[in-house]
Amino acid sequence: MxxxxxxxxxxxxxxxxxxxxxxxxxxxxxxxxxxxxxxxxxxxxxxxxxxxxxxxxxxxxxxxRIHKTNFAGVNVEMGANWVEGVNGKEMNPIWTMVNDELKLRNFNSDYDHLANNTYKENGGLYEEAFVQKIIDRADEVEESGSKLSTTLHASGRDDMSVMAMQRLNDHIPSGPAAPVDMVIDYYKYDYEFAEPPRVTSLQNTKPLPTFNNFGDDVHFVADQRGYxxxxxxxxxxxxxxxxxxxxxxxxxxxxxxxxxxxxxxxxxxxxxxxxxxxxxxxxxxxxxxxxxxxxxxxxxxxxxxxxxxxxxxxDMSVYTKIFLKFPKRFWPEGPGTEFFLYASGRRGYYPVWQQFEQQYPGSNVLLVTVTDDESRRIEQQSDNQTKAEAVEVLRKMFPGKDVLDATDILVPRWWSNRFFKGTFSNWPxxxxxxxxxxxxxxxxxxxxxxxxxxxxxxxxxxxxxxxxxxxxxxxxxxxxxxxxxxxxxxxxx
Missing domain, CATH: 3.50.50.60 (FAD/NAD(P)-binding domain)
Incomplete structure (x- = not known):
């Protein structure tokens, strides 16, 4: 039958x-x-x-999984934080509620300056031109993958992983090995899907319908009423x-x-x-x-x-947003500095950081995002251990700065929570x-x-x-x- x-x-x-x-x-x-x-x-x-x-x-x-909590005097989002897909040919229904009906405080997230803000494993910035060349090549391969995806049979019988597509384009054929290659690759894929390119379906993510239909802009919700x-x-x-x-x-x-x-x-x-x-x-x-x-x-x-x-x-993926409160600011602020990357030799090790100069002025709070195996590992250790690891990374990134110990840390444990067991689904x-x-x-x-x-x-x-x-x-x-x-x-x- x-x-x-x-x-x-x-x-x-x-x-x-x-x-x-x-x-x-x-x-x-x-x-x-x-x-x-x-x-x-x-x-x-x-x-x-x-x-x-x-x-x-x-x-x-x-x-x-949309849940605010008070951290160091401000309400932050433990789970969903962005309205993804804004200013496109179709109207995202969530954007209508957030921006027009509720008028929640939100900020456009600008990732265009990552080439200026990618830090070496043991401190100091990579040269902008060097990183931008890697980003441009990754964007070129991604665009090629999107075109390939539209030619595949709708049933998925010809589907492949994002990594297989990269190899077809002779892009990091053995996988990204250098720290800077790994963190750019992580930012482009793991940071969006919470799983690495070797797992994620090409056909169901490139082009991504959210951005294709609703627009490329993403807005960070930072309203004290909560998302x-x-x-x-x-x-x-x-x-x-x-x-x-x-x-x-x-x-x-x-x-x-x-x-x-x-x-x-x-x-x-x-x-x-x-x-x-x-x-x-x-x-x-x-x-x-x-x-x-x-x-x-x-x-x-x-x-x-x-x-x-x-x-x-x-797949049920795991995406963990770790918030850290410091006695004083030691990181750069100003236009083009909201997001910065840490190029570790260990892929996915405290890689993507965000500062909140606009969203939570004077809070001295940083956000670092981890996913997948790192999320599961961190959930099983103490918050003090996670705090020590994160601060050690920051001291490596900013060797000439007075990086004091964090006073507070918030580590959501979505994977460990029996009522959630992860953060969102991913198409393998x-x-x-x-x-x-x-x-x-x-x-x-x-x-x-x-x-x-x-x-x-x-x-x-x-x-x-x-x-x-x-x-x-x-x-x-x-x-x-x-x-x-x-x-x-x-x-x-």
Whole structure:
């Protein structure tokens, strides 16, 4: 039996459910997770007249991986921080909310001066012309890769890694070996996708739809209300809030950890860690891909093999923003100095730095970003050890400066947190539209959403927002129009 036929048969079980839901004021829906996708899905359901739902959130807040916290007297973002994709041919819906509706304080991030701000492993700057030549060559190869990508078969059968594309262009054929080559390569790929070029799919990242559709500009949100204001803004359209902006709607239950989802032809049953049982007609699961790859939520019966395989074929990457507070400033400030690179002989070792002269004036705070294996390593050591490593790097970068010990450090631990298990999804080699359709596909009464179900915008806030809408539309189509079959075309169709 063809996989597409088998999936169709499984999903037709939902027809019976739709007929039951048609009476009595519409279906009951449980949404698992109150991140951007879950909140967005809830709004879409509410707009369609489906208001009998519960949102069960494992943590004590809404927002998911969009989360502000106070650090050294200012609110900083532990997770999502940028609106990526601005000033293009299409309008990024998150940019509309951030800039026009909420008017959150934000700053255009200018990376054009990295050639002036790339530091040698043991101190001092590389010559600008030398670094710019490396950047220009990397840009040239990237453009060639984008052109190649558009010629590949849509099924993904000819896909390759970004590194394979680089080798086809005779670019660092043995991989970047010199520290400066490694840090430029890291900045161009790992800093965006949180995994190295040898892992990342060429076809699904070059050209990147976010920038191709929404524009090349990226804006750093530095508002004391927090980027999570966007999630509250969406929630406020359908959930009751008090005068201070807190959600007081009884349909939202915080600190409610879902551990089991049972699904039947006639409905679903959700069991939480505290032993509570909730019943509904449908469930929308917006847990992260990382969580789906663990046993935190048990499905009964077990999800079919096609679904499990699709979940494990995607990568959950780790992107860690480490904030450091210092007694005084010792780094350069002024135009063209916001971002700077450290060219270590160890790839990905405290490589990309940012100072906040504009965003948080007088804060004396630096941000350094690490990813992947370095993120996992750092999460497992003490903050004091991480602080010592980072300060040692800064002393190497600025040997003639009085680099005092950092007074405070903030190390988010997304990978270690059982409710997230990473920061965002990444498309590995060979995964394409077919696998995306499978990961998004409902299983009977169980629907799925999240940034990882966004075909074009996975990994981004706008991807999470749009995925919530798309997944809710699939559920609405079944519940209200009784069109419950979800067709997945074959891999090479």
């Amino acid at each position: 063809k996989l597409s036929i088998a999936i169709g048969l499984v999903l037709l079980l939902a027809h019976y459910a739709a007929s039951l839901a048609a009476a009595g004021g519409g279906p009951r829906v449980i949404i698992v997770g109150a991140g951007m996708s879950g909140i967005s899905a809830g709004k879409r359901l509410s707009d369609a007249g489906i208001g009998d739902f519960l949102i069960l959130e494992a943590t004590d807040r809404v927002g998911g 999570e204001s966007v999630v509250y803004h969406v929630a406020g359209n359908y959930l009751k809030m008090n005068k201070s902006g807190a959600i007081v709607d009884p349909r939202l239950k915080l600190n409610t950890v879902v551990r089991e989802i049972k699904y039947f032809p006639s409905g679903v049953m959700v069991k939480t860690e505290d032993g509570q049982i909730y019943r509904a007609d449908y469930v929308m699961v917006s847990a992260s891909l990382g969580v789906l790859q663990t046993d935190l939520i048990r499905f009964n019966p077990q999800l079919p093999s096609w679904k499990i395989v699709s979940i494990y074929q995607f 080699i060979g995964v394409n539209r077919y696998e995306y359709d499978l990961i998004r596909a409902p299983v009977g009464r169980v629907y799925f959403t999240g940034e990882h179900t966004s075909e074009h915008y996975n990994g981004y806030v706008h991807g999470a927002y749009l995925a919530g809408i798309d997944s809710a539309d699939i559920l609405i189509k079944c519940a209200q129009k009784k069109i419950c079959k979800y067709t997945v075309q074959g891999k090479y169709e």
